[in-house]
Amino acid sequence: QVELVESGGGLVQPGGSLTLSCTASGHIFSTSTVAWFRQAPGREREFLSLITSTGGTYSADSVKGRFIISRDNAKDTAFLQMNSLKSEDTSVYYCATSPSAYPGPNAAAYNYWGPGTQVTVSS
Numbered sequence: 001q002v003e004l005v006e007s008g009g010g011l012v013q014p015g016g017s018l019t020l021s022c023t024a025s026g027h028i029f030s031t032s033t034v035a036w037f038r039q040a041p042g043r044e045r046e047f048l049s050l051i052t053s054t055g056g057t058y059s060a061d062s063v064k065g066r067f068i069i070s071r072d073n074a075k076d077t078a079f080l081q082m083n084s085l086k087s088e089d090t091s092v093y094y095c096a097t098s099p100s101a102y103p104g105p106n107a108a109a110y111n112y113w114g115p116g117t118q119v120t121v122s123s
Contacts, residue, residue: 002026002112006095009117012085016121020080022095022114030073033098035110036080038091038119045094047105051078060105085121092116 008020022034035050049059049069057069063082071078078095096110103109 004095004097004112004114006093006114006117009093009119011120011122013123014085014087014121016085017081017083018085018119019082020093020095020117020119022078022080024076024078024097024112027097027112029076029097031099033100033103034069034071034078035096035098035103035105036067036069036078036093037096037107038089038093039116040091045107046091047107048093049080050103050105052102056102058105082119085119087121090119090121092118 003025006022012018031053033050033052036048037045039045047060048063051057051069051071066084068081094114094116096113098110
């Protein structure tokens with residue numbers, strides 16, 4: 001059974017940092033592309049960053065320079081380090097995987113998703 005589980009969400013003050021984790025089981029994580037998305041109430045799901053099986057990364061302009069994606073294939077885990085957080089970063093954050101070498105930022109290209117973790121940026 002394929003499963004992705006996000007963790008590390010919570011409440012953080014503006015300007016603070018938070019690191020999310022995404023742990024996979026039941027499929028070949030090391031050969032999958034991993035991506036992070038977020039979705040706030042009433043808004044469409046937004047692509048943030050992806051990392052390929054070989055470590056190549058691509059990030060949306062909205063988070064470039066603030067969010068850093070990484071992975072540890074030995075632990076079947078990916079990470080999203082989020083810095084300089086703003087109130088507008090408040091959202092539910094999701095990780096997803098795709099067997100494609102480069103699925104890009106389209107959510108439809110990802111076939112496995114975690115349940116999400118809430119991040120709230122507030123003073």
